[in-house]
Amino acid sequence: MKINSPLQAYKYLPGDNCGICGESTCMAFASRLIERSAELTDCEPILRDDQKKNFENLQELLRPEIREVDIGVGDKAVTIGGDDVLYRHKLTFFNKTVLTYDVWDTMDENDLAERVDHIENFQKFYVGQFLNADAIAIRSVSDEPSQFSETVKKVMEKTNLPIVLCSFNPEVLRAGLEVSSDRNPLIYAANKDNWQEVADIANDYGVPVTLFAPGDLDLLKSMALTFTKMGMENLVLDPGTYPTGTQLRNTFNNFIKLRRAGINGDREIAFPLMSVPLTSWLVYEDTVNASYWETVLACTFIIKYGDIMLLHSTEPYAMLPELHMRDTIYTDPRKPVMVDPGVYEVGSPTADSPVIITTNFALTYYTVESDLASNDIDCYLAAIDTEGIGVEAAVAGGQLTASKIKKGLEESEFDLKEQTNHKTLVLPGLAARLQGDVEDETGANVVIGPADSGRIPGWMDKNWPPSTE
Amino acid sequence: MTKKMKLSDLTEMLKDLDVEALEGVNIEGDIEFDVSGVGLDPNLSYALGYEAAQVSLHIANIAKLLGYPVDQLFGASMGAVGQEAPSAEGIAAKTGLSELASSSFEVSPVKEWTHTIEEVTLGATSSDGGSRGNTITLGGENALPYYFDAEMPHRNYVTMDVFDLPISMAKSVRTNYEDVMDDPAEWAKKVVNEYNADMVTIHLVSTDPNIEDTSAKEASKVVEDVLQAVDVPLVIGGSGNPDKDPEVLEKAAEVAEGERALLASASLNLDYERIAKAATDHGHAILSWTQLEINAQKELNRKLMTQCNVPRDSILMDPTTAALGYGLDYAYTNMERIRLAGLTGDDELTFPMSSGTTNAWGARESWMKESPIQNDSDWGPREYRGPIWEISTGLALALAGNDLFMMMHPTSVQVLKEATQSLFGTKEAEDIDISNWIGAEV
Numbered sequence: 001m002k003i004n005s006p007l008q009a010y011k012y013l014p015g016d017n018c019g020i021c022g023e024s025t026c027m028a029f030a031s032r033l034i035e036r037s038a039e040l041t042d043c044e045p046i047l048r049d050d051q052k053k054n055f056e057n058l059q060e061l062l063r064p065e066i067r068e069v070d071i072g073v074g075d076k077a078v079t080i081g082g083d084d085v086l087y088r089h090k091l092t093f094f095n096k097t098v099l100t101y102d103v104w105d106t107m108d109e110n111d112l113a114e115r116v117d118h119i120e121n122f123q124k125f126y127v128g129q130f131l132n133a134d135a136i137a138i139r140s141v142s143d144e145p146s147q148f149s150e151t152v153k154k155v156m157e158k159t160n161l162p163i164v165l166c167s168f169n170p171e172v173l174r175a176g177l178e179v180s181s182d183r184n185p186l187i188y189a190a191n192k193d194n195w196q197e198v199a200d201i202a203n204d205y206g207v208p209v210t211l212f213a214p215g216d217l218d219l220l221k222s223m224a225l226t227f228t229k230m231g232m233e234n235l236v237l238d239p240g241t242y243p244t245g246t247q248l249r250n251t252f253n254n255f256i257k258l259r260r261a262g263i264n265g266d267r268e269i270a271f272p273l274m275s276v277p278l279t280s281w282l283v284y285e286d287t288v289n290a291s292y293w294e295t296v297l298a299c300t301f302i303i304k305y306g307d308i309m310l311l312h313s314t315e316p317y318a319m320l321p322e323l324h325m326r327d328t329i330y331t332d333p334r335k336p337v338m339v340d341p342g343v344y345e346v347g348s349p350t351a352d353s354p355v356i357i358t359t360n361f362a363l364t365y366y367t368v369e370s371d372l373a374s375n376d377i378d379c380y381l382a383a384i385d386t387e388g389i390g391v392e393a394a395v396a397g398g399q400l401t402a403s404k405i406k407k408g409l410e411e412s413e414f415d416l417k418e419q420t421n422h423k424t425l426v427l428p429g430l431a432a433r434l435q436g437d438v439e440d441e442t443g444a445n446v447v448i449g450p451a452d453s454g455r456i457p458g459w460m461d462k463n464w465p466p467s468t469e
Numbered sequence: 470m471t472k473k474m475k476l477s478d479l480t481e482m483l484k485d486l487d488v489e490a491l492e493g494v495n496i497e498g499d500i501e502f503d504v505s506g507v508g509l510d511p512n513l514s515y516a517l518g519y520e521a522a523q524v525s526l527h528i529a530n531i532a533k534l535l536g537y538p539v540d541q542l543f544g545a546s547m548g549a550v551g552q553e554a555p556s557a558e559g560i561a562a563k564t565g566l567s568e569l570a571s572s573s574f575e576v577s578p579v580k581e582w583t584h585t586i587e588e589v590t591l592g593a594t595s596s597d598g599g600s601r602g603n604t605i606t607l608g609g610e611n612a613l614p615y616y617f618d619a620e621m622p623h624r625n626y627v628t629m630d631v632f633d634l635p636i637s638m639a640k641s642v643r644t645n646y647e648d649v650m651d652d653p654a655e656w657a658k659k660v661v662n663e664y665n666a667d668m669v670t671i672h673l674v675s676t677d678p679n680i681e682d683t684s685a686k687e688a689s690k691v692v693e694d695v696l697q698a699v700d701v702p703l704v705i706g707g708s709g710n711p712d713k714d715p716e717v718l719e720k721a722a723e724v725a726e727g728e729r730a731l732l733a734s735a736s737l738n739l740d741y742e743r744i745a746k747a748a749t750d751h752g753h754a755i756l757s758w759t760q761l762e763i764n765a766q767k768e769l770n771r772k773l774m775t776q777c778n779v780p781r782d783s784i785l786m787d788p789t790t791a792a793l794g795y796g797l798d799y800a801y802t803n804m805e806r807i808r809l810a811g812l813t814g815d816d817e818l819t820f821p822m823s824s825g826t827t828n829a830w831g832a833r834e835s836w837m838k839e840s841p842i843q844n845d846s847d848w849g850p851r852e853y854r855g856p857i858w859e860i861s862t863g864l865a866l867a868l869a870g871n872d873l874f875m876m877m878h879p880t881s882v883q884v885l886k887e888a889t890q891s892l893f894g895t896k897e898a899e900d901i902d903i904s905n906w907i908g909a910e911v
Binding site: 295 | 573617736791795797801840844846847850860865884888891893897900909911
């Protein structure tokens, strides 16, 4: 955006502190606008006719440097682009990279249905929610318009995920759009040979379009400029993802150059970027190698500015790191690292339930909590104040000690003798070396749990209730 | 920029040439053209095009008067000239422009990256009083890694972990080392000869009073054995016990004198002065380890430099590696901030970095047979999950500016080296044509 201080936004706001937006003052609302944690349309007074000019001016100043493009419709629709910074700590990255897995029009009907199911339903629990894939790309391998549109229909019957229609043949793209344009699919792609026809198609159906100019940023910019002149603004740019060697190095730098120029104000190329790690399959034949290199490319371009990517491997060992890397890079760095220290109840603990010690590092806490909750283990979970550091590092660094544990229990007014029958604390396996100290300090019976909380269920079977001395 | 010329200039020129016949030509006003860099709507484009065509017609007439064969030129390059111009509606109905707008892409290098990261050399050959076969230099960057802004002088390096006693490790890692786990020297040979390790890290974990409490003297013998077994530069690590490590590293530094090893690590919660002294007394470099806190990193580096007189070319930083899914977002951003601060002139942070990438094996996704969460999709075979977890953790940090990777699994090492060397620019591969990737039968 063009402004970076709340004062610069404030002067356009009504300034009457009406509170409708949920903030007590217009200045507070201005701060949220600058942080991009509120929408200008949350301000009702500025939407009035007499404020129109202020609204328009401020809206323009607040517009993200990289344009936003919507793909799909309904609950599953996604938005890509919208970034304002080159480094996530400067603000945060917006609109996580859309991970799109492919199907193709020469697939057997059952295989197609199964693959769509797998892509849509793959899920990995993480910090209170599931990580999922976002979209499906349909590739025309047959190059037959009717075969392509049949495949598109079948995919649409199975899923509401956004779709990307992939062909360099305009007739094929048109056939696909005839059956799917109401889903607002992204089309892929216009290149130097077909761009006029693809422009006509994108314009006729009013859908977003990808411009593909492998390894040629001048051409890519010319195409973007041309499409913009023709009145199309829902553009996605693909500078080509070359999978190996010095071509990969150039690809990497092309992404950096495009995003840097966009963030620095070159509006002509300030569009979301598409990466196609799938190209690793043009090099490697066996599944493991191709999947590994595809994952390497995916991670690289999730980190460096890919806003949407097309992928082929649906092996869990490819999808899991891709989903996690995307979550890693798009996590808002402004969110707190810690949970409040204290003793939390998981499920409905009784006097016979275990008291499990962990740290107040948010990731640790939520991991342990979800392991316990998803396995229906009722217990007390004590988040000790380790200044937001995980168990192993906190033991090494002195942030998790016997006295810290004692203090943590006392401050949350948890009385082990009163509230449990067993008077036992369960220490994380990675804090085993504290066992003696904790016994001395707290007077409690101390047992050592597993090194990974995922193993607590099995550990409970063998070790709980604790043997009485 | 192209030079602009006004029509009036042209009239003036022609006047100078004393061309009488032009007097009848009527050129009105001054028209300037500069159409690059403007996002035009179709109607405006049409209007401008019309004006341009009118003007060129005028100029063509002038040329004709001057005796130049204009018709021939236009005929050859544009087809017939004399046709009626299409109507505005005709153009607007079509989306298509007939030619791509001409444009060239430009972007500037980052001006703020004014400082160079220190170069730190590890290992010493016989000419420098050591016995290593080669040395390794880390750092020296003037930009973020692999960026076009400035040449990156040194590639990334990998040091592989060797322990002085068999430790528990993930199954897919252990299977590679079962034959050497009882012999650190053989273990070191294996990672260098078979797994292409650039360096070896010998972890003296048995010295921990809670493990075997091996004496510092006893442990230093293992260092001597490893120095004998391989000729790559060495990292010497303690057990992580803050009370014992200073003594262990002192003794190890002594027996490795002249070899320019990296002592791992100095931290704020142990007697870093002793470790720093061991490094400076015996000519080693020191790893400055902090926990995901950029200000703590500055503080420790400052103390090492000012209080302990460690030279700038002998400090490496380990700002802590958290695995993918277990805080990599903090580790990544912490490293990126440290590197950016260094490049923009914070001289307490202009040092190369090292990552304990092996920490990725602490992530349950890398070693657990199946997910402990009931509703998770099948995690698939763990022997493929583990190495890619280590690779993706390392790769992210490579992009944040990390120079040296401490790693465990041979596949991870191979892939990470190939990936980082491709980005670095020294990995040759056959050119791939991706222009028709959509139709690929994969």
